[in-house]
Amino acid sequence: MRNRTDAELMKLVLGKHHPALEELYDRYAKLVYSFALKSLKEEQAAREIVQLVFTRLWTTEKGYDASKGGFVNWIITVTRNITIDYLRKKRRLEQVVRFEPREWEHSLVSDAPDPESVISRKWIGEQIHEAYVHLSESQIQLIDMMYWQGYSLSEIASQTNEPVGTIKSRLHQCLKILRKHLTSLREG
Secondary structure, three states, X not given: OOOOOHHHHHHXXXXXXXXXXXXXXXXXXXXXXXXXXXXXXXXXXXXXXXXXXXXXXXXXXXXOOHHHOOHHHHHHHHHHHHHHHHHHHHHHHOOOOOOOXXXXXXXXXXXXXXXXXXXXXXXXXXXXXXXXXXXXXXXXHHHHHHHHOOOOHHHHHHHHOOOHHHHHHHHHHHHHXXXXXHHHHHHO
């Protein structure tokens, strides 16, 4: 197996030849792990990415196409895509903090140990609440989906059946409104 090229090994992997997958693992597991570790900064998560990448190699029906570039570039692209999917899934599984001003204000105040923090957090909550009322319902939904639920612009566009450009424009306007209002509160 060691004398075979990466492309030859991938053809064998497509035919469910275990030794070919083992050889690719020996060649590229460290690279995949280091890429994942650099991206995620967690050893356990990087190990999971390695497992997911080589499981993908084993289960893929298309595989690697040598005419489109080097194998190392292809496996790094697979690793990158799986890492992004992993991060999105992790974000969705974590508890989502709703951007409802009254709920947020309550949670900010209730967990504060000292009076100064209570007052500071309450004031911040009030500022956010005042800025939040200047947004339309679609802008509120966009902020919620983008920043609190972790969806990408293209995912939001797909879910709302709108072009990505419309979503980008709405986000830009939304952030502009919030920035303007929060800045005027700080200066006022």
